[in-house]
Amino acid sequence: MSNSLPGDSAEQDQVDAPLRLMLLTHSYWPEHSPPQRRWGALTREFRSAGWHVDVVAPVAHYPNGRRDLPRRQAGFALSHQKGPHGETIRRVPYLRHIGTSSVARLVDQVFSAVLSVPVGLSGKKPHAVLATAPSLPTLAAGLVLSKLRRVPFIVEMRDAWPDLARDARIVQGSVKSVVEHVVEFVQRKADLVVTVTEGFADTLRARGVRNVITVSNGLDLGAMPFLDPPPLERDGFHALYLGNHGKSQRLDVLIRAAALLGEGFHLTLVGSGTSRPQLVKLARELDAPVTFYPSLHGPAVMDKYREADTCIVSLRDDWKSFETTVPSKTYEVLAIGRHVTAIVRGEAERIILDAKGGDVVTSNARAVAELWRELSKDRARLSAGKSGREWVENHAEYSKLARNYMGHIAELVGQGSSARSQERVA
Numbered sequence: 001m002s003n004s005l006p007g008d009s010a011e012q013d014q015v016d017a018p019l020r021l022m023l024l025t026h027s028y029w030p031e032h033s034p035p036q037r038r039w040g041a042l043t044r045e046f047r048s049a050g051w052h053v054d055v056v057a058p059v060a061h062y063p064n065g066r067r068d069l070p071r072r073q074a075g076f077a078l079s080h081q082k083g084p085h086g087e088t089i090r091r092v093p094y095l096r097h098i099g100t101s102s103v104a105r106l107v108d109q110v111f112s113a114v115l116s117v118p119v120g121l122s123g124k125k126p127h128a129v130l131a132t133a134p135s136l137p138t139l140a141a142g143l144v145l146s147k148l149r150r151v152p153f154i155v156e157m158r159d160a161w162p163d164l165a166r167d168a169r170i171v172q173g174s175v176k177s178v179v180e181h182v183v184e185f186v187q188r189k190a191d192l193v194v195t196v197t198e199g200f201a202d203t204l205r206a207r208g209v210r211n212v213i214t215v216s217n218g219l220d221l222g223a224m225p226f227l228d229p230p231p232l233e234r235d236g237f238h239a240l241y242l243g244n245h246g247k248s249q250r251l252d253v254l255i256r257a258a259a260l261l262g263e264g265f266h267l268t269l270v271g272s273g274t275s276r277p278q279l280v281k282l283a284r285e286l287d288a289p290v291t292f293y294p295s296l297h298g299p300a301v302m303d304k305y306r307e308a309d310t311c312i313v314s315l316r317d318d319w320k321s322f323e324t325t326v327p328s329k330t331y332e333v334l335a336i337g338r339h340v341t342a343i344v345r346g347e348a349e350r351i352i353l354d355a356k357g358g359d360v361v362t363s364n365a366r367a368v369a370e371l372w373r374e375l376s377k378d379r380a381r382l383s384a385g386k387s388g389r390e391w392v393e394n395h396a397e398y399s400k401l402a403r404n405y406m407g408h409i410a411e412l413v414g415q416g417s418s419a420r421s422q423e424r425v426a
Helices: 009-016 034-048 102-120 136-149 163-168 173-189 198-206 252-261 276-286 299-307 320-324 329-336 347-355 365-377 387-395 398-412
Strands: 020-024 052-058 080-082 088-092 128-132 153-157 192-195 212-214 237-242 265-270 290-293 310-314 339-343 358-360
Touching (some): 020 102, 020 136, 052 102, 102 136, 198 212, 198 320, 252 310, 347 358
Parallel strands (some): 020 052, 020 128, 128 153, 153 192, 237 310, 265 290, 310 339
Antiparallel strands (some): 080 088
16 A cells, blocks of 8 residues: 555654644535544644644634634634644635525635635645545645745645546536546646545546655544454344435435344434434335434434444445545444445455454345345444554554655655755744
């Protein structure tokens, strides 16, 4: 895997030199979101290595489109604030929107991205600008800002864009063509493209995109407990899904599987997303043994994990882009030692099998129901052991991932030269 650390002493010197990185993201602390979790952990490691990190992000308003936090915590009316790891967060305004309208979210993201450029021009000049997807307007803002600052541009593709747009039919006709061209233009103009899976990195290289590396998603293993296995004797079988409730996950398959099984089986769905209202309606219509919870954080998440016999990782199997996509929850479930019901294929399927973390099943209600029926009869299969946690330690621990990331960025900005390697950023 490309997550191996840079090996020679020159690159080690590059990592040790203090750099200033400017990060553009559409979601950051104190929000709870996939980019926040990834970059909260990476920023902590960058700061521990002596790097300076300037984050340009909207006032906290994810996922409801409005500010639900206290003014100072959300960054409202502040030009900048200190983050939890000593990073500087430069806040930009946002457009309030309510509901799950993708158009409203896009308009909000465009608005914040445009204002990110002048905000990003304030303060000290960075050594590099990094913009992270999936907010496509943020990528464009990062490219513009890097040109104005005259520093290298790094684009991080956390999703398989533009492939995902084609599969999801997010946009149609000529508009679709424009989105695809913009994404591919930004990828080709970037000095470094970072993907979170090897498969998508190979896809971009095959398209002629230069300088592509992989730094996967991961977690802080020290903060993640290893749970005792579910009891061998138990009344009922409990399946748990934690995460986004959108079209990508096809959670209706899980609800239909639970309805087929009926008494003695229970499915818990935790999270939010555009498909949640339809899922609640479907569960009610089928009289399925399903309980819905809003998004949970911290100890409440661990409580749900402890209650579960198996944890579900799910992506629909009729979108080709998901062959090179790995849900970030995969690493978390492997680390805690829970059995995984993996409704995935491609790279995510290979990880589950390599880690010996659970069972891979097709995205079909009868197939999922049959697997859960088998597991309920042979509960010894629910003891996943430590192989999953060991896999995460070797391949997806954020301290190692961050060091790899820093090595590539330092190499990009030329910290190998004697003059630059001695430069300190105040």
